[in-house]
Amino acid sequence: MASTDPALEREERLKSSLWYTIGQFVDEECLQQNLNATPQFIGALTELVYTQITNTSRDLETFAKHAGRRVINTDDVMLLSRRNEGLETVLKQALDEMKTKEGRSGAGAEAEEKKKKKKRGRPSGMGVGKGKGKTKT
Amino acid sequence: MAAPKTSNPVRRNGPMFKPPRSVKPTTQSNKLTGTAKRILKKATASRPSFEPATTLISTSSEQEDEDAASDSDRDEEMDDNSDNERRSAPTQTAQEIVRDPIPPQLLARLLYEGFEDKDMKIQKGAMDLVGKYMEIFVREAMARAQFERDDANKGGGISDGFLQVEDLEKLTPQLVLDF
Numbered sequence: 001m002a003s004t005d006p007a008l009e010r011e012e013r014l015k016s017s018l019w020y021t022i023g024q025f026v027d028e029e030c031l032q033q034n035l036n037a038t039p040q041f042i043g044a045l046t047e048l049v050y051t052q053i054t055n056t057s058r059d060l061e062t063f064a065k066h067a068g069r070r071v072i073n074t075d076d077v078m079l080l081s082r083r084n085e086g087l088e089t090v091l092k093q094a095l096d097e098m099k100t101k102e103g104r105s106g107a108g109a110e111a112e113e114k115k116k117k118k119k120r121g122r123p124s125g126m127g128v129g130k131g132k133g134k135t136k137t
Numbered sequence: 138m139a140a141p142k143t144s145n146p147v148r149r150n151g152p153m154f155k156p157p158r159s160v161k162p163t164t165q166s167n168k169l170t171g172t173a174k175r176i177l178k179k180a181t182a183s184r185p186s187f188e189p190a191t192t193l194i195s196t197s198s199e200q201e202d203e204d205a206a207s208d209s210d211r212d213e214e215m216d217d218n219s220d221n222e223r224r225s226a227p228t229q230t231a232q233e234i235v236r237d238p239i240p241p242q243l244l245a246r247l248l249y250e251g252f253e254d255k256d257m258k259i260q261k262g263a264m265d266l267v268g269k270y271m272e273i274f275v276r277e278a279m280a281r282a283q284f285e286r287d288d289a290n291k292g293g294g295i296s297d298g299f300l301q302v303e304d305l306e307k308l309t310p311q312l313v314l315d316f
Contacts, residue, residue, distance in 0.1 A: 010250070011250070014243075014246065014247055014250065017243055018239070018243065018247070021238065021239055021240060021243060022238065022239075022275070025237075025238040025239075025275065025279075026279065026300075029276075029279050030300070033283060034298070035283060035286070035298050035299075035300060036297070036298050036299045036300065037282075037299065037300040038299050038300065038301055038302065040301070040302045041282070041299075041300045041301060041302055041304070041305060044302045044305045044306075045275075045278060045279075045282075045305060048278065048305065048309060048312075049239070049271070049274065049275060049278075050247070052271070052274055052313070052316065053244065053247045053248065053251065053271065054247070054250075054251040055251075056248070056251070056267065056270070056271070057247070057248040057249070057250070057251030057252055058251055058252075058253070060248070060259070060263075060267070061251075061252050061253060061254060061257050064257065065254075070254075070256060070257060070258065071257075071258045071259065071260060072257065072258065072259040072260060072263050073260045073262070073263050074260065074262050074263045074266050076263065077263050077266040077267055077270065078266075080267075080270060080316075081270070083314075083315070084315050084316065087270075087273065087315070087316070090269075090273060091266060091269060091270060091273075094266060094269045095262075095266055098262060098265060098266070102262070
């Protein structure tokens with residue numbers, strides 16, 4: 001964000017990209033529900049989602065910083081759902097699913113990660129939660 | 138209308154051949170659980186496609202060495218996905234298309250734009266989880282919009298089946314409070 005102009009333009013581009021993908025999603029969903037959405041609806045939804053993402057990223061950053069980390073991990077994301085039990089359940093399930101998947105197929109990938117870390121000459125961390133406690137050099 | 142129109146024909150061809158999906162009716166309800174089940178189902182289907190990406194996605198200088206290798210990887214993955222969506226078995230197509238309201242790369246980019254500290258990083262797992270979170274958010278918004286539309290129709294409004302901005306205006310406060 002050196003000057004306002006490039007920053008603004010970048011924001012616009014990201015927004016239009018989001019608009020496109022949201023538009024596709026809404027169309028898809030509408031097809032199945034036998035509905036229709038006005039372009040204004042898609043635009044407004046895009047704005048909403050964009051704002052939500054921005055807020056989310058701020059939150060995540062704050063959570064991680066509060067924990068003294070510079071890397072956001074899944075715990076921070078789980079904190080997002082602190083006010084909504086239903087959401088928490090869903091996210092928890094998704095997380096568990098991800099973890100079991102990783103446990104099954106992630107052995108090779110993890111080995112690779114370790115190699116990468118060593119290459120960059122970083123301390124290999126605490127084993128659990130790759131990248132935990134890792135700081136930028 | 139230009140953008141949605143152009144995207145329609147391609148997609149419209151797909152689902153028309155497919156039998157109606159069993160999960161469809163649940164979206165009508167305003168319950169998170171309904172949405173949740175569908176999402177979880179989809180998660181199982183979608184996970185493998187972006188599994189191999191790097192653990193840490195970052196904007197900082199660290200990315201440079203990863204970029205060379207992984208950027209091409211990511212692009213290929215994207216292509217593969219869209220290929221699958223269009224050409225693979227019909228049952229898969231229906232599932233693949235609907236699963237991701239926001240592509241992971243775009244979401245990562247948007248998140249990094251939002252960070253104040255440019256050195257902030259995010260784990261791959263956390264990234265996926267945020268993807269899930271935003272997916273739920275968008276689906277929930279859609280489901281609630283439909284709910285609002287149904288309400289409006291019952292109230293004797295003009296029922297052309299078009300989701301309006303007003304629907305979104307009504308649902309947004311509660312939605313944002315819930316997320």
